Amino acid sequence: MNKKPGCDVVFYEAFEEEELSLRKLLDTSVKCHYTWKTIQESGHVEPPADIVSIRTQSRIPSSWGSSLRAVITRSTGYDHILPFIESSPAQLLAAYLPEYAARAVAEQAMLLWTALLRKMPLQQSAMKTFSRDGLTGRELLGKTVCVVGVGRIGSQIAGIAKALDMQVIGVDIRSDKFPDITYCSIHDAVSQADIIVCAASLTESSKALLSYSTLKKVRPGTLLVNIARGEISPSEDLLKLIREGTLGGIGLDVYEFEDDLASVLRGGRELSSIEDIEQMNSVAATLELLQCPMVISLPHNAFNTAESLERKCLNTARNVLGFIKSGSFISPIPGRRCPRV
Amino acid sequence: MNKKPGCDVVFYEAFEEEELSLRKLLDTSVKCHYTWKTIQESGHVEPPADIVSIRTQSRIPSSWGSSLRAVITRSTGYDHILPFIESSPAQLLAAYLPEYAARAVAEQAMLLWTALLRKMPLQQSAMKTFSRDGLTGRELLGKTVCVVGVGRIGSQIAGIAKALDMQVIGVDIRSDKFPDITYCSIHDAVSQADIIVCAASLTESSKALLSYSTLKKVRPGTLLVNIARGEISPSEDLLKLIREGTLGGIGLDVYEFEDDLASVLRGGRELSSIEDIEQMNSVAATLELLQCPMVISLPHNAFNTAESLERKCLNTARNVLGFIKSGSFISPIPGRRCPRV
Numbered sequence: 180m181n182k183k184p185g186c187d188v189v190f191y192e193a194f195e196e197e198e199l200s201l202r203k204l205l206d207t208s209v210k211c212h213y214t215w216k217t218i219q220e221s222g223h224v225e226p227p228a229d230i231v232s233i234r235t236q237s238r239i240p241s242s243w244g245s246s247l248r249a250v251i252t253r254s255t256g257y258d259h260i261l262p263f264i265e266s267s268p269a270q271l272l273a274a275y276l277p278e279y280a281a282r283a284v285a286e287q288a289m290l291l292w293t294a295l296l297r298k299m300p301l302q303q304s305a306m307k308t309f310s311r312d313g314l315t316g317r318e319l320l321g322k323t324v325c326v327v328g329v330g331r332i333g334s335q336i337a338g339i340a341k342a343l344d345m346q347v348i349g350v351d352i353r354s355d356k357f358p359d360i361t362y363c364s365i366h367d368a369v370s371q372a373d374i375i376v377c378a379a380s381l382t383e384s385s386k387a388l389l390s391y392s393t394l395k396k397v398r399p400g401t402l403l404v405n406i407a408r409g410e411i412s413p414s415e416d417l418l419k420l421i422r423e424g425t426l427g428g429i430g431l432d433v434y435e436f437e438d439d440l441a442s443v444l445r446g447g448r449e450l451s452s453i454e455d456i457e458q459m460n461s462v463a464a465t466l467e468l469l470q471c472p473m474v475i476s477l478p479h480n481a482f483n484t485a486e487s488l489e490r491k492c493l494n495t496a497r498n499v500l501g502f503i504k505s506g507s508f509i510s511p512i513p514g515r516r517c518p519r520v
Numbered sequence: 521m522n523k524k525p526g527c528d529v530v531f532y533e534a535f536e537e538e539e540l541s542l543r544k545l546l547d548t549s550v551k552c553h554y555t556w557k558t559i560q561e562s563g564h565v566e567p568p569a570d571i572v573s574i575r576t577q578s579r580i581p582s583s584w585g586s587s588l589r590a591v592i593t594r595s596t597g598y599d600h601i602l603p604f605i606e607s608s609p610a611q612l613l614a615a616y617l618p619e620y621a622a623r624a625v626a627e628q629a630m631l632l633w634t635a636l637l638r639k640m641p642l643q644q645s646a647m648k649t650f651s652r653d654g655l656t657g658r659e660l661l662g663k664t665v666c667v668v669g670v671g672r673i674g675s676q677i678a679g680i681a682k683a684l685d686m687q688v689i690g691v692d693i694r695s696d697k698f699p700d701i702t703y704c705s706i707h708d709a710v711s712q713a714d715i716i717v718c719a720a721s722l723t724e725s726s727k728a729l730l731s732y733s734t735l736k737k738v739r740p741g742t743l744l745v746n747i748a749r750g751e752i753s754p755s756e757d758l759l760k761l762i763r764e765g766t767l768g769g770i771g772l773d774v775y776e777f778e779d780d781l782a783s784v785l786r787g788g789r790e791l792s793s794i795e796d797i798e799q800m801n802s803v804a805a806t807l808e809l810l811q812c813p814m815v816i817s818l819p820h821n822a823f824n825t826a827e828s829l830e831r832k833c834l835n836t837a838r839n840v841l842g843f844i845k846s847g848s849f850i851s852p853i854p855g856r857r858c859p860r861v
Contacts, residue, residue: 194652215653269754280722286660289640293631297825302818309782309819311535312556318825319627342683471645477643478650484638484659 291430328379400427571622632771741768
């Protein structure tokens with residue numbers, strides 16, 4: 180695909196409500212094109228505009244670095260575009276969306292752990308025969324939540340848990356940011372937890388942090404919720420932990436190799452076509468996890484409330500308009516050169 | 521069925537975990553028989569023991585009044601056995617279980633409204649194709665919850681909502697019990713609410729209180745949760761309100777004519793065999809409600825946590841043992857004669 184004549188920005192992975200909101204904010208002054216597909220699903224070989232905007236599932240081809248002027252990831256995490264940025268010429272600018280959805284994500288985490296504590300999937304299927312066997316859940320009151328990664332989102336999760344009269348233990352490299360949180364090591368924390376919530380950014384040190392060897396130390400029946408990045412809790416490890424009863428339930432909003440998983444689930448790709456054997460095994464394990472009765476899986480949708488969508492689209496529009504007007508972003512990715520013209 | 525020789529108590533509607541716990545507490549001193557069936561499903565024509573214990577779905581035949589010594593309803597509500605008690609001889613004693621599950625029920629209400637606000641059923645089905653269209657939910661923060669019936673359970677619901685930074689409006693005949701709650705009339709309350717939670721006891725004045733004519737005054741998209749009694753929000757009215765979009769979602773743990781619904785769902789009874797036309801239409805409407813994407817239905821399970829089950833079984837055992845030892849209950853139904861011997 181060649182550049183669309185007169186098109187300034189192509190938005191990949193744009194969902195219905197997001198497109199609607201962005202059109203209202205941008206369409207009078209900027210030429211935009213929207214698609215729900217990833218770059219890979221779109222089959223684009225060359226950049227279709229000077230600016231491209233993705234969410235978390237597109238991989239920007241490294242060959243686009245020389246002809247693109249700017250990229251915007253419409254997400255708070257930007258680990259997925261760092262490899263592309265680092266291999267690109269210094270004049271390419273990159274933006275992300277800081278802190279637009281912390282409360283929305285924290286509330287989705289709370290929804291997942293409450294649904295797991297109350298065996299909601301079993302309650303719902305028991306409704307078919309109005310049966311009550313095996314549906315005894317547990318109350319939130321007094322339970323211990325271990326929050327792994329106490330940043331913007333993790334601190335909101337801790338706040339919600341405390342408001343619900345739960346105990347909170349934090350795990351973070353920095354234990355001085357939130358003085359009212361009790362911190363301890365990951366190993367001590369998981370062994371005391373009723374619920375472990377992963378809210379960490381994906382970095383070299385958090386990758387596979389919630390592995391089989393870490394989580395096998397939990398008390399049997401402990402619940403795990405991940406609303407951060409799937410790569411922190413590898414799918415094959417989770418499958419083993421739930422099958423052997425070490426974990427009593429898993430709530431997932433994010434998945435390891437999520438872009439591959441999404442293409443397989445959308446039917447555009449066969450599992451066997453995933454070349455990398457490690458990735459294929461992980462996606463196969465995720466597909467099995469989705470079938471487990473005590474696994475609740477949501478489609479990377481924790482950010483998606485009307486309130487956060489409004490902030491997100493406004494932030495996106497401000498970045499686009501700022502770049503077009505002045506050649507710089509209002510929320511550039513930290514560490515990346517940000518020239519003012 | 522004749523009385524079981526040497527059997528002191530028959531427990532109807534006993535689910536797996538409940539039977540297990542009651543056996544531990546009672547089986548050394550009392551002869552008990554347990555069944556998951558209702559009295560009607562058991563086909564018992566005469567009382568099988570001096571004491572029978574039910575939950576909310578059995579109807580005690582009025583003919584049993586003269587030969588039974590005592591009944592225990594293992595529920596906090598006792599509206600369903602009042603007609604039987606009132607038509608029975610004065611020496612028949614009756615017990616219920618006060619306040620064993622207020623927190624458990626309040627937490628199930630919170631689970632239901634959070635799941636509805638976040639369109640959880642749609643999120644879960646969208647996971648099949650990893651789609652995100654139409655999944656934009658709303659945040660709890662700042663939303664207004666109208667609690668109808670501010671008693672033991674309603675006040676816990678209000679407490680949880682406030683802890684989550686939501687606004688609370690109470691509706692109750694008595695507006696002086698909880699001074700930190702703002703009360704107003706049902707009509708003013710429903711028109712301001714984002715979420716209406718029914719936590720009222722079933723009485724003549726609460727029956728069909730949340731009818732079509734009351735609820736048509738809500739703002740379009742308002743959510744309704746009922747964890748109290750189905751008769752307060754008639755199924756045919758709810759079906760109309762969700763179909764026309766007046767209600768945006770409904771979370772139900774209880775159902776109108778729940779005993780009939782349960783027998784139909786368990787396959788023991790045909791819908792068309794329900795003689796009363798009003799009851800048949802209501803059950804038919806409930807069955808249609810269960811198919812609506814934005815209706816979450818749970819099998820009258822709000823009370824069912826490990827914590828409340830422990831309190832419930834302990835209370836039940838204390839009533840049984842108290843009656844056998846001294847001929848009186850520790851938690852008799854208020855207004856019923858309670859002789860001490």
